Amino acid sequence: MTGAGLARRNTEVRELMDDPGCDLDRLERTYRQFTTINRLVSGWRRVYLRRIRPRLDPRRPTTLLDIGFGGGDIARALATWARRDGLALRTTAIDPDERALRHVRRRPDAGVRFERASSADLVARGDHYDVVISNHLLHHLGTAELTALLADSETLTRDLVVHNDLSRGRLGYGLYAAATLPLARGSFVHQDGLLSIRRSYRRTELRELVPPGWQVTPMVPQRLLLTYEKAGR
Numbered sequence: 001m002t003g004a005g006l007a008r009r010n011t012e013v014r015e016l017m018d019d020p021g022c023d024l025d026r027l028e029r030t031y032r033q034f035t036t037i038n039r040l041v042s043g044w045r046r047v048y049l050r051r052i053r054p055r056l057d058p059r060r061p062t063t064l065l066d067i068g069f070g071g072g073d074i075a076r077a078l079a080t081w082a083r084r085d086g087l088a089l090r091t092t093a094i095d096p097d098e099r100a101l102r103h104v105r106r107r108p109d110a111g112v113r114f115e116r117a118s119s120a121d122l123v124a125r126g127d128h129y130d131v132v133i134s135n136h137l138l139h140h141l142g143t144a145e146l147t148a149l150l151a152d153s154e155t156l157t158r159d160l161v162v163h164n165d166l167s168r169g170r171l172g173y174g175l176y177a178a179a180t181l182p183l184a185r186g187s188f189v190h191q192d193g194l195l196s197i198r199r200s201y202r203r204t205e206l207r208e209l210v211p212p213g214w215q216v217t218p219m220v221p222q223r224l225l226l227t228y229e230k231a232g233r
Helices: 024-041 044-055 073-084 098-105 119-124 143-156 170-183 189-199 203-209
Strands: 062-067 089-094 112-115 129-135 157-166 214-219 223-229
Touching: 024 073, 024 098, 024 170, 024 189, 044 073, 044 129, 044 157, 062 073, 062 143, 073 089, 073 112, 073 129, 089 119, 098 112, 119 143, 129 143, 143 157, 143 203, 143 223, 170 189, 203 214, 203 223
Parallel strands: 062 089, 062 129, 089 112, 129 157
Antiparallel strands: 157 223, 214 223
C-alpha cells in the first residue's frame, strides 16, 4: 500500500469479520486477540486516567455505555480499572451482532452488562448514561450513519462522549502490517486491521463532518478522539 493508496478514505472495502458467513473459528480468535491489540494501540488506559476517572466517585455510581463492544475487552478493562481504584462504575456494553454477544457470554463479568442492541434502540427506550464511549466504530460508518450515531450519543449521555478510533496514515499502516503478519492465517486481525486503517478518517476529514460541540483530538499512536461534553456539566 503506497501513500497515494491512503490519500483518500476507502469506504468500498469491507472487513472480513463483518461477513455473516465468515469462518467462526477465525472470528472467535479475532475477538480474543482484540484484547492484546487494543492494549497496545488503543490508548484507553490514558483516556480512562485523563477523561473518565476524574468523573468517578467511590460512593455515587457513574454509568457508562460502550457502543459496539466487539470482543468486550474495553468495557471489561474500564470496569476493572475503576474497581481497582475503589470507584463505582456501572458499565453497559451493546453490539447488534449476535456473534459478539455469544463470545462475551462465554466469560461472564459481574462488572459489565452485555446486551444485543444498537444506540438507536437505547434512545427509543429512553436510556441515559453519564459517559458514552466507542472503540473502532467510526470507520465502519457512512456519513449518514455517523450523523445518526452522534445524535444518539448526544441524547444518551448526561456528561461525556468519547469515540476512539484509528487515524489513517502511511506509518501506522506499515507498522501494523508488519506487526500482525504472523496472525494473518489464524484470525482476521491482520487483514481487517489494514482494511480498517484504509476506511478510517484523518483529523481534517472528521472535523468537516461533525456538528458543533464536538472536538476532534489526535492521540498517539495515529488515533483520533472524537469527544462531546454536555453543556453545563
